[in-house]
Amino acid sequence: MPITDQEIKELSAVARQLRKDIIDITYWAGGAHIGGAMSMAEMLVLLYYKYLNVDPKKPDWEERDRMVLSKGHGGVGYAPLLARKGYFEFDQLKEFNKFKSPFGMHLDGLKVKGVDVSTGSLGHGLPIAAGLALGARLQKKNWRTYCILGDGECNEGTNWEAAMTINHYKLTNLLTFVDRNKLMIDGTTEQIMGLEPFADKWKAFGFIVKEVNGHDFKELSAAIDFALSQNKAPVVIISHTIKGKGVDFMENEVKWHYGGLDTDSRDKAKQSVDRMYG
Amino acid sequence: MSEGLTWNVYDANTMTQADIYGEVLCQLGERDPKIVGLSADLAKSTKIGKFADKFPERFFNVGIAEQNLFGVAAGLAKAGLLPFVSTMAVFTTLRAAEQVRTDICYQNLSVKIIATHAGTSFGAAGTTHHCTEDLAVMRALANMTVIAPADGIETANAVKACVNYPGPVYIRIGRGFEPRCYENEDYGFEIGKSVLMHPGTDITLICCGVTVLQALEAAKYLKQNDGLSVRVLNMHTIKPLDAEAVLAAVRETRRIITFEDHNIQGGLGSAVADVIAASGKGCAFEKVGIPDCFCIVGYPEDLYSHYQFDTDGIIRKVKEVMGKDFEEDEDWEDEV
Numbered sequence: 066m067p068i069t070d071q072e073i074k075e076l077s078a079v080a081r082q083l084r085k086d087i088i089d090i091t092y093w094a095g096g097a098h099i100g101g102a103m104s105m106a107e108m109l110v111l112l113y114y115k116y117l118n119v120d121p122k123k124p125d126w127e128e129r130d131r132m133v134l135s136k137g138h139g140g141v142g143y144a145p146l147l148a149r150k151g152y153f154e155f156d157q158l159k160e161f162n163k164f165k166s167p168f169g170m171h172l173d174g175l176k177v178k179g180v181d182v183s184t185g186s187l188g189h190g191l192p193i194a195a196g197l198a199l200g201a202r203l204q205k206k207n208w209r210t211y212c213i214l215g216d217g218e219c220n221e222g223t224n225w226e227a228a229m230t231i232n233h234y235k236l237t238n239l240l241t242f243v244d245r246n247k248l249m250i251d252g253t254t255e256q257i258m259g260l261e262p263f264a265d266k267w268k269a270f271g272f273i274v275k276e277v278n279g280h281d282f283k284e285l286s287a288a289i290d291f292a293l294s295q296n297k298a299p300v301v302i303i304s305h306t307i308k309g310k311g312v313d314f315m316e317n318e319v320k321w322h323y324g325g326l327d328t329d330s331r332d333k334a335k336q337s338v339d340r341m342y343g
Numbered sequence: 344m345s346e347g348l349t350w351n352v353y354d355a356n357t358m359t360q361a362d363i364y365g366e367v368l369c370q371l372g373e374r375d376p377k378i379v380g381l382s383a384d385l386a387k388s389t390k391i392g393k394f395a396d397k398f399p400e401r402f403f404n405v406g407i408a409e410q411n412l413f414g415v416a417a418g419l420a421k422a423g424l425l426p427f428v429s430t431m432a433v434f435t436t437l438r439a440a441e442q443v444r445t446d447i448c449y450q451n452l453s454v455k456i457i458a459t460h461a462g463t464s465f466g467a468a469g470t471t472h473h474c475t476e477d478l479a480v481m482r483a484l485a486n487m488t489v490i491a492p493a494d495g496i497e498t499a500n501a502v503k504a505c506v507n508y509p510g511p512v513y514i515r516i517g518r519g520f521e522p523r524c525y526e527n528e529d530y531g532f533e534i535g536k537s538v539l540m541h542p543g544t545d546i547t548l549i550c551c552g553v554t555v556l557q558a559l560e561a562a563k564y565l566k567q568n569d570g571l572s573v574r575v576l577n578m579h580t581i582k583p584l585d586a587e588a589v590l591a592a593v594r595e596t597r598r599i600i601t602f603e604d605h606n607i608q609g610g611l612g613s614a615v616a617d618v619i620a621a622s623g624k625g626c627a628f629e630k631v632g633i634p635d636c637f638c639i640v641g642y643p644e645d646l647y648s649h650y651q652f653d654t655d656g657i658i659r660k661v662k663e664v665m666g667k668d669f670e671e672d673e674d675w676e677d678e679v
């Protein structure tokens with residue numbers, strides 16, 4: 066269903082809170098993968114607040130849609146989202162990464178409610194998502210699978226092996242996103258290992274490609290609506306984003322892939338987020 | 344072993360093992376133009392980036408693609424170069440295990456692998472980034488040499504020594520800063536030869552990596568407070584193992600405990616157990632490490648203590664094993 070202005074307003078408020086949560090957890094934990102968590106905020110919020118058929122009170126409900134955060138280092142963004150959705154208490158995240166905590170930087174599906182697949186080693190998510198989608202189809206289930214990849218992650222050959230599988234079996238019950246923030250750890254994606262022409266690669270692998278501004282709920286939502294109506298070919302949404310989005314001193318900065326915040330930089334980061342939302 | 348002042352370009356009191364590795368590799372690179380460096384989007388984290396900054400044309404970042412990384416390294420070695428490859432231990436030994444085995448070990452290529460974030464040193468990251476299986480996997484690969492240096496100084500020694508050592512070499516180091524065991528590099532480091540850190544006749548602690556210093560502290564404490572004579576061996580080379588030192592420990596102390604930041608299955612403890620079992624001699628024996636589970640989340644110091652290979656844990660374990668009823672047999676020769 067096309068997204069309404071009212072929905073956009075509400076989702077923006079959720080995303081604003083999520084960005085602040087990410088900042089707080091980064092501060093509490095002493096460091097986190099904050100840049101890539103900020104870039105995928107809108108994707109996560111839109112999926113969980115508009116599209117995913119899930120029930121936080123029944124995290125193991127068999128008919129739920131499945132979510133695979135293949136860029137598992139985004140755990141610092143995913144965990145607070147799940148907390149705010151009601152999977153567990155937000156305050157537990159004060160223990161993020163601490164001794165005996167259920168929350169490592171990369172979330173463990175056996176310990177964190179709402180996490181369908183334990184990820185963190187890049188290039189594992191899409192094959193698992195393909196298996197989930199095959200499994201749903203085989204058992205005539207209507208639930209869908211969603212997968213979010215990093216763009217640097219797309220260097221891993223397993224993604225392209227999975228892409229062949231997804232196209233071969235025409236897994237249109239799987240929707241793939243790439244967080245195209247153009248940065249990885251050692252530099253930009255194009256400096257380190259060129260991905261372009263990126264959309265053409267996916268097309269050559271049999272995907273329908275939608276390129277959107279990944280911070281724009283309207284564009285993202287239209288692309289998802291399109292994908293959900295498709296049953297001929299699998300769809301990938303290349304979501305053009307800004308790493309560190311919302312925190313001015315982090316935006317597009319390679320070094321903010323992973324970093325820590327003191328009280329001063331934490332407060333400045335939050336002020337910047339407030340400015341983003343005007 | 345001393346190579347002159349130019350080697351001491353690092354400060355082992357403040358630099359991590361990886362930092363020191365990066366500096367040493369730069370020095371080696373200056374002397375040997377055949378040395379090339381490779382990483383998979385972890386040049387900065389593994390510190391091979393220091394080499395990359397110095398010799399950009401001799402460094403290849405293949406992106407986040409570890410299987411490709413080790414395949415490309417094999418090709419470079421085949422082409423007559425001497426590749427040094429660095430990424431995290433888990434992606435080296437598990438993700439790219441077959442490339443390391445088939446492309447590098449099977450062809451017996453001189454590829455030097457310095458893997459960081461080994462053991463539980465990246466404890467806060469969670470299981471995907473822990474690596475408590477690497478010693479077991481690498482040890483099972485024919486032609487591979489496996490080294491776990493005790494500190495930054497030993498890392499420097501191992502990296503220097505591997506250059507002229509034949510075939511593939513795997514060196515596992517940690518992530519953050521670990522306090523030093525050694526004062527300087529001149530203690531006779533030799534691949535395949537353990538180092539006696541503390542003499543003793545009651546029991547032997549065989550250690551590698553971060554556990555060496557912890558055991559050394561424990562041995563000092565036990566001597567002073569309990570009058571125990573605890574031998575500590577730094578078994579920095581897990582393969583080829585210094586079997587002679589293990590056999591001497593069996594003969595002379597009759598009690599052995601191994602300590603490692605690794606699953607107790609298949610690593611240092613298992614390598615030592617093989618030697619003890621084959622000797623046919625009786626010996627009280629225990630393995631301490633990660634007890635065949637996925638390690639919990641936390642900072643390394645907390646994890647070392649949780650899994651009982653910090654100084655306190657080692658002291659407790661020594662007392663436990665010393666308290667065990669063990670039949671001393673004076674006549675070594677009558678055992679099978």
Ligand SMILES: Cc1ncc(C[n+]2csc(CCOP(=O)(O)OP(=O)(O)O)c2C)c(N)n1
Pocket residue numbers: 100101102104136138185186187188214215216217218219244246248249250308322383384385407409434438
């Ligand atoms: C197999 C594997 N190799 C290396 C890493 C280390 N690592 C963590 S994040 C990252 C960069 C990821 O870049 P990208 O996919 O673009 O993510 P984003 O920029 O969105 O954070 C790397 C190399 C890993 N987690 N898994």
